[in-house]
Amino acid sequence: MPRKIAIIGDHFMLPEVFRGEIEKVASGDLDIRTLRTAWPDEPMEFGNAALGLDKVKEYFGHPDDVVDFIGDAEILVTQLAPLSDGMMRRLPGLKLVAVSRGGPINIDMAAAKAHGITVVNVPGRNATAVAEFTLGAILAETRLIRVGHEALRKGEWRGDLYRADRTGRELGEMTVGVVGYGNIGTKVVRLLRAFGCRVLVSDPYVQLSADDRMAGVELVALDDLLTRSDVVTLHSRVTEETRGLIGTDTIARMKPGVIFINTARGPLVDYDALYEALVSGQIASAMLETFAVEPVPSDWPLLQLPNVTLTPHIAGASVRTVTYAAEQAAEEVRRYVAGLPPVNPC
Numbered sequence: 001m002p003r004k005i006a007i008i009g010d011h012f013m014l015p016e017v018f019r020g021e022i023e024k025v026a027s028g029d030l031d032i033r034t035l036r037t038a039w040p041d042e043p044m045e046f047g048n049a050a051l052g053l054d055k056v057k058e059y060f061g062h063p064d065d066v067v068d069f070i071g072d073a074e075i076l077v078t079q080l081a082p083l084s085d086g087m088m089r090r091l092p093g094l095k096l097v098a099v100s101r102g103g104p105i106n107i108d109m110a111a112a113k114a115h116g117i118t119v120v121n122v123p124g125r126n127a128t129a130v131a132e133f134t135l136g137a138i139l140a141e142t143r144l145i146r147v148g149h150e151a152l153r154k155g156e157w158r159g160d161l162y163r164a165d166r167t168g169r170e171l172g173e174m175t176v177g178v179v180g181y182g183n184i185g186t187k188v189v190r191l192l193r194a195f196g197c198r199v200l201v202s203d204p205y206v207q208l209s210a211d212d213r214m215a216g217v218e219l220v221a222l223d224d225l226l227t228r229s230d231v232v233t234l235h236s237r238v239t240e241e242t243r244g245l246i247g248t249d250t251i252a253r254m255k256p257g258v259i260f261i262n263t264a265r266g267p268l269v270d271y272d273a274l275y276e277a278l279v280s281g282q283i284a285s286a287m288l289e290t291f292a293v294e295p296v297p298s299d300w301p302l303l304q305l306p307n308v309t310l311t312p313h314i315a316g317a318s319v320r321t322v323t324y325a326a327e328q329a330a331e332e333v334r335r336y337v338a339g340l341p342p343v344n345p346c
Contacts, residue, residue, distance in 0.1 A: 037060055051063050052084045055084060122328040127183040131188045147161065177202065190212075227253055234268055285307040291313070
């Protein structure tokens with residue numbers, strides 16, 4: 001009997017790429033079917049109690065459509081397809097779910113455990129992409145790339161940006177504070193070191209690598225980082241402890257004129273407090289890549305400020321993110337088919 005595999009991809013995580021990787025590494029008789037959904041051309045959803053999806057978020061697809069496509073498959077590979085308890089009850093043959101993202105938040109993990117379904121993920125799939133994007137975001141602010149670009153778009157030649165009291169600063173003379181030292185934060189630190197800047201890290205649950213310590217990177221308390229840093233960049237996960245981490249009190253402890261970067265998650269920031277700080281000049285400028293509500297409302301006040309750069313949650317989007325996720329998911333499928341334990345069980 002062939003091992004039946006359902007792949008639900010989208011216009012980013014291309015199902016044909018996943019199929020190709022699985023066929024390359026997994027042995028035996030495989031019956032693979034693929035579906036490409038409309039994300040990101042259409043937005044994902046964040047929970048729907050009426051459909052029984054109140055325990056999942058950041059998903060795409062109607063439960064009935066997902067269940068019908070998975071059918072009698074033993075293995076599901078997906079990025080965004082939801083799986084709730086009710087859906088799992090309708091999929092008695094499903095045994096392995098490979099989620100091609102860092103966190104399986106589109107899966108009801110308690111229900112998966114109760115149904116005996118193994119869930120694996122791809123931690124750090126986009127860490128390099130986000131780290132590189134973060135460096136670009138920092139440079140866009142420190143070297144006034146956005147300011148010059150927007151002026152030229154309006155027909156203004158900002159020669160005054162060469163004035164010593166208005167021009168940008170080099171990273172080599174600055175202190176950069178990195179909040180969060182996980183898969184992404186560690187890569188950001190490694191890239192920053194090449195610029196010769198002083199790097200501070202705040203993360204109460206980790207120790208610095210020996211290489212970073214030898215290079216002069218400092219592990220400090222959050223308050224110390226905020227008061228000393230010329231640039232603050234966020235790379236923490238959203239937890240009850242970190243939700244709203246950057247708010248009125250923490251902003252007040254930042255060095256006046258700081259540059260703020262968020263390529264992590266929107267709920268880490270109190271955006272009303274951030275708006276006030278950008279208007280007052282406590283924060284000189286900000287680069288924001290993720291938001292508490294996505295897409296952001298067209299009348300959102302931060303869209304109107306001249307000292308903010310915004311991008312639509314694309315830091316992790318790279319071709320290598322797709323191929324890396326496919327390779328890791330395929331390896332999990334190979335191991336399952338071969339009767340081996342998973343590499344990244346959730």
